Amino acid sequence: xxxxxxxxxxxxxxxxxxxxxxxxxxxxxxxxxxxxxxxxxxxxxxxxxxxxxxxxxxxxxxxxxxxxxxxxxxxxxxxxxxxxxxxxxxxxxxxxxxxxxxxxxxxxxxxxxxxxxxxxxxxxxxxxxxxxxxxxxxxxxxxxxxxxxxxxxxxxxxxxxxxxxxxxxxxxxxxxxxxxxxxxxxxxxxxxxxxxxxxxxxxxxxxxxxxxxxxxxxxxxxxxxxxxxxxxxxxxxxxxxxxxxxxxxxxxxxxxxxxxxxxxxxxxxxxxxxxxxxxxxxxxxxxxxxxxxxxxxxxxxxxxxxxxxxxxxxxxxxxxxxxxxxxxxxxxxxxxxxxxxxxxxxxxxxxxxxxxxxxxxxxxxxxxxxxxxxxxxxxxxxxxx
Numbered sequence: 296x297x298x299x300x301x302x303x304x305x306x307x308x309x310x311x312x313x314x315x316x317x318x319x320x321x322x323x324x325x326x327x328x329x330x331x332x333x334x335x336x337x338x339x340x341x342x343x344x345x346x347x348x349x350x351x352x353x354x355x356x357x358x359x360x361x362x363x364x365x366x367x368x369x370x371x372x373x374x375x376x377x378x379x380x381x382x383x384x385x386x387x388x389x390x391x392x393x394x395x396x397x398x399x400x401x402x403x404x405x406x407x408x409x410x411x412x413x414x415x416x417x418x419x420x421x422x423x424x425x426x427x428x429x430x431x432x433x434x435x436x437x438x439x440x441x442x443x444x445x446x447x448x449x450x451x452x453x454x455x456x457x458x459x460x461x462x463x464x465x466x467x468x469x470x471x472x473x474x475x476x477x478x479x480x481x482x483x484x485x486x487x488x489x490x491x492x493x494x495x496x497x498x499x500x501x502x503x504x505x506x507x508x509x510x511x512x513x514x515x516x517x518x519x520x521x522x523x524x525x526x527x528x529x530x531x532x533x534x535x536x537x538x539x540x541x542x543x544x545x546x547x548x549x550x551x552x553x554x555x556x557x558x559x560x561x562x563x564x565x566x567x568x569x570x571x572x573x574x575x576x577x578x579x580x581x582x583x584x585x586x587x588x589x590x591x592x593x594x595x596x597x598x599x600x601x602x603x604x605x606x607x608x609x610x611x612x613x614x615x616x617x618x619x620x621x622x623x624x625x626x627x628x629x630x631x632x633x634x635x636x637x638x639x640x641x642x643x644x645x646x647x648x649x650x651x652x653x654x655x656x657x658x659x660x661x662x663x664x665x666x667x668x669x670x671x672x673x674x675x676x677x678x679x680x
Contacts, residue, residue, distance in 0.1 A: 299472045303415060304426055306467045308433035310404055313374075313460040315437025317401065319534045320445065320453050322517045323527060327450040332518060334387060336639015339514045341395045343631030346402035347624050353403040354410075354620025363411045363616065364473035370407075371465045373400030378461060382454035406623035410616040411474035413607060424549035424600065428542050435538035442531015450527060490621075495609055497668065499625040502602060505565055505661035506630030508572060508654035509595060511638050514631070516584070519647030525581035533584045537591035544596035557605040558669035564597040565662025569655045576651035602626070 325335045357366050377397040384390035412426045441456050490496075520530045552560075571590040578584070602622070610618030641650050 300415075300421070300426075302467060302471050303412065304429040306464065306471060307408060307412070307426055308429040308436075309460060309464040309467055310408060311430035311433035312437040313401075313457065313464060314405070314430075315434040315534065315538070316441065316453065316457045316460060318434075318513055319438045319517060319531060320441065320450070320456075320527075322514070323445075323521070323530065324450055324453040326518065326521065330387065331643070333639045333643045335518065336514065336635050336642065338391065338394055340632050340635030340639070341391060342398035342402060343510075343628040343633075343635060345395050345398045346628030346631065349399045350403045350406055350620040350623045350628060351617070354406060354616040354618075354623075357407060357410065357616035358614060362473055363407055363414075364468065364471050367404065367407060367468045367471070368465075370400045370404050371461065371468050374404075375458070375461045375465060378454075378457055382457075402628065403620065403623070405627070406619040407616060409603065409623075410619045411471075413603075413615060413619070414474040422549035423603065424545035427600075428545045431538045431541040431545065435535040438531045438534030438538060440531075442528045442535070445531070446526060446528035492609070498605065498609075499621070501561075501661055501664040501668070502622070502625045503630050503633075504657055504664065505561075505568065505598065506626040507634045508568055508657040508661070509598070510627075510631045510634035511650050511654040512572070512575075514635050515638050515642055515647055515650055518642065519575075519650070520581045520584055522647050523579065523581040523584075525584070529581060529585075533588050536585050537588040537595075540589045540592035541596040541599075544592045545600060548597070548600045552600065552604065555601075556669065557601050558665045558672075560597055560601045561605075562662045562665035562669070564594050564601070565658045565665060567593045567597075568658035569662065572651045572655035572658060576648045576655065 322335055322339070325338060330338070353366055353370065357363050360366075374397060377393060377400060380393040381390065381397050384393045409427075412423055415421075415426070416423055437460070444456065445452055516533065517530050520533060525533075567590055571587060571594060574587055575584070578587070606618060606622050638650050641653065
């Protein structure tokens with residue numbers, strides 16, 4: 296059991312190292328290759344667009360065939376092959392197609408990993424945070440450590456670092472124990488009843504609104520800092536700071552999170568998001584971003600843990616992968632598609648500060664929505680007594 300837990304943590308660490316490269320250094324690499332901000336925005340928009348279908352497809356296949364490990368092996372192998380195509384593509388239209396293929400295999404891994412973690416803690420009694428924290432560490436090591444390497448050797452080293460982390464992840468996935476061997480088969484009718492739930496759908500709408508603001512930052516932080524005059528290493532430190540800031544919050548919520556209601560906690564995260572992005576929209580010195588990124592702990596740290604906990608209450612185990620896939624489609628794919636396309640256009644037209652101002656406004660809307668929903672549900676429960 297201990298070795299299984301260690302492998303799960305190691306897999307989470309390694310996969311998030313790759314994610315750190317994709318989020319932090321891919322925009323800089325494409326900028327280095329001479330693509331415009333709008334083109335980079337379109338490149339990032341294709342990932343979420345592909346993710347809408349691919350998250351649901353692989354999540355459904357995992358539930359249907361009751362396996363996560365075999366699906367993961369296919370996905371990581373696919374990443375390895377398509378990443379080579381991405382880095383050898385010679386013109387924009389070909390790069391667009393190759394990156395779409397890469398995201399087809401990369402996007403579902405996060406939700407499937409969350410599924411295997413959720414299933415693992417059901418039997419082991421451990422907390423989700425005790426595993427997910429290794430993802431934050433992996434992301435931080437990638438953003439900070441690789442940022443230093445890229446500063447020394449240049450942005451052209453990005454493909455080698457990406458391929459290295461994917462190969463490491465592939466080796467680890469072969470050693471993992473399959474979290475889904477047998478078990479209750481999914482029934483299509485049950486899944487449809489969940490999708491028809493007004494409570495579930497409204498929650499996803501609020502998640503999308505808040506996630507668009509978060510994805511603005513994911514997609515354009517590096518380019519905004521570059522606009523302000525930051526070096527690659529400073530950009531890496533900014534991402535490292537945000538990833539490390541999640542760690543104490545994950546541990547705190549894993550121990551004391553049950554004392555707080557999910558919806559007010561998400562509303563609190565939305566308010567802090569608004570404060571964070573309003574400050575980002577008004578700075579002129581890129582070194583300030585390091586300090587502002589510490590608020591990531593009270594925004595995304597709370598958002599991810601609390602939203603996953605809320606979703607786990609709504610989705611039965613036999614639909615775990617499909618449920619996590621739907622959640623991933625909402626907060627990552629749909630929100631990423633909107634933020635990538637809209638954010639790239641706004642960035643090119645008016646600059647990064649406007650992108651962050653709009654992100655702050657969206658966060659306020661989401662916070663009001665979460666708090667209003669909580670008060671409405673409380674009133675309903677009181678009237679039904």
